[in-house]
Amino acid sequence: MSLGLIALLDDVAALAKVAAASLDDIAGQAAKAGAKAAGVVIDDAAVTPRYVTGFAAKRELPIIGKIAAGSLKNKLLILLPASLVLSLFAPQAITPLLMLGGVYLCYEGVEKIYELVVPHAAHQHEAELASINPNAQSFEDQKVASAIKTDFILSAEIMAITLGSVPDSGFVAQAVILAVVGIGITAAVYGAVALIVKADDLGVAMARTASSSPAGRPLRAMGRALVVGMPYFLKALGLVGIAAMIWVGGGIILHGFEAYGLGALSHLLHEAAEAAAHSLPAAGGVVSWLVQAAGSGLAGIAVGLVTIPVISYVVAPIWRRFKPKPRSA
16 A cells, blocks of 8 residues: 555656646746737837826826726636637638727727827717717726727737747647736736826825935935926827837738738838848847838828728718617606
């Protein structure tokens, strides 16, 4: 009996070693997949703060919490199982769905530019959309819902990149990696967003410090600089967020066309990026990225400009015609 027990314990120890190695492997693959999705993560962090600006300070963290909860729901309850199911049964559907998401990002980003450049026409466009929205919402609810919709598209891109980074892993390993990446990225993005939007409150606290120590004066100066500078920083970050939606959306669409054998624009953009990088070898990587981002942005602007009138003059009238009429009281 003792020999059998020892043999059983040896088997358990061997299984534990295999499980530990598997966990290490999953952690390593999750880290690599998360690194590949870093570009979209940065875009996500740049996009989100603009949805929080304009609210009272006491509402900022609750709003971020709502968006983060929606983001986790997007990733874990919708995108994770959908990604696995599609990869198993309909992998050909992933690209067109991502392209539709790219069109939405382009539309959202260009619509914001439209509001800045032609505010009267933009308000008319919003009125057209308001007539097809059956649910009256508060301004805060609208902002949170809009942020969660945008997060859904960016999260879909993150999950697609993650899944594409581990094609040879088993079904369970892929599920665990997607979950780890989804939770980690959500915590990182919305933790960073919370720090950004509360930086001015930290600045106020620093500026009011009454410390007479040698560090007191520079601490107060830093606090005042934060208070003065954060509104400008948030405005700049909002513009970066708009640009990020457009270039990410344009990039998704260009990659989608390339997957269907229509890669002329992507190849042209890649060659232009390589030529620019060779002309400035000291900053080749940065220059190459800037050229590709600019090209994707131009493609995204073109898609957004086409989408706005389609939504106003095709989708909205069709929706109004066929939507259910509200019941009388």
